[in-house]
Amino acid sequence: MTNFKERLSELLFDAQLNPPAFAKLMNCGSNTITRYLQGNTLPNLTMAVRMADYFNCSVDYLLGTSNEENNKKYKPCLPFSKRLPELCKALNITKYQLRTDTGLHDNAIYSWQNGKTMPSIESIAKIAETYNCSIDFILGREI
Numbered sequence: 002m003t004n005f006k007e008r009l010s011e012l013l014f015d016a017q018l019n020p021p022a023f024a025k026l027m028n029c030g031s032n033t034i035t036r037y038l039q040g041n042t043l044p045n046l047t048m049a050v051r052m053a054d055y056f057n058c059s060v061d062y063l064l065g066t067s068n069e070e071n072n073k074k075y076k077p078c079l080p081f082s083k084r085l086p087e088l089c090k091a092l093n094i095t096k097y098q099l100r101t102d103t104g105l106h107d108n109a110i111y112s113w114q115n116g117k118t119m120p121s122i123e124s125i126a127k128i129a130e131t132y133n134c135s136i137d138f139i140l141g142r143e144i
Contacts, residue, residue: 004064004065005040005065006038006039006040007065008062008063008065009038009052010038012056012058021034026055027051027052029048033048043064043123045122046119046125047119049064050078054075058070059075059137060137060142061136064122066129066136067135074144075137075142076142077142078140078142079141080116081116081140082113082114082116084140084141085110085113087141088128088139092132094132102131102132103127103131104127105124105127105128109124125139125140
């Protein structure tokens with residue numbers, strides 16, 4: 002995901018948007034967009050999906066984990082607490098297997114399962130990498 006800042010810069014340039022204007026569209030402070038562009042931080046899951054929806058691209062493309070720029074429609078994301086059981090079923094794994102395969106903490110998975118927290122972009126990317134699938138698949142955005 003080290004390509005995120007470059008990819009965001011390209012998308013902003015192509016859309017002829019400056020950081021303050023984009024921040025206004027994303028309903029966040031311009032300092033937030035500046036931090037993304039400087040590579041100081043990654044967006045949270047909600048912001049990444051909102052940005053991908055705005056640019057009509059996959060979260061994978063936005064984060065730089067894929068170079069495939071597909072302009073297709075995506076489904077709205079379910080809350081991850083509802084997506085997690087679907088994901089485990091689709092991957093034919095248990096939550097225990099998810100934990101052991103990815104090395105993620107069981108406290109994190111338990112919190113996601115109960116809707117107490119959302120996974121980080123890094124956690125979602127780790128799951129996608131472990132199971133050789135897209136971040137958008139993990140989020141349930143793919144049609």
